Amino acid sequence: MKGSLVTGLAIILLFQLAGLALEQIPGMPLPGPIFGMVLFFLYLVITGGGYDPEREAARHLLTHMALFYIPAGAGIVTLGALLMEQALGITLALTLGTLIAFVTTAHLMQWLSR
Structure with missing residues (x-):
């Protein structure tokens, strides 16, 4: 189960990395994280919602969603x-x-x- 979570997080981060790589192409109109999200969305559409590792990683990330607001609160x-x-x-x-x-x-x- 833990290996599946790590695999899912690695897959999500690979899409982020792919977006950042695309950002390096001159003249790209969007930031890398947006490209990564679009690529991940296309992957989810093609695979019918992803596979178990991504779903498990998403479940864990959503469980701890409140932690993602701490940097915004500190900035305010x-x-x-x-x-x-x-x-x-x-x-x-x-x-x-x-x-x-x-x-x-x-x-x-x-x-x-x-």
Whole structure:
């Protein structure tokens, strides 16, 4: 069982590494981690959801998902003054980004449901 978890994590990290390698090609429009996620998504689509090692690794990662928020929380605490200084811009960006995503999703849903 433990070997399966290590194998699953290794497979996920290989997709991350592949994305970072693609990022090194000049003129690539997206960051490496995004390429890695797209490659992993394609792998999951092709394999019908992956195999047991990836599923087990995903289960363990999701179990400990709260730990992934600690760096973000630490960043908010340490950069609080900067966040307050830029509060208006951050608020506008978040509000406009959310509205654009909401309107785009609504229009896409209407278009797809026809």
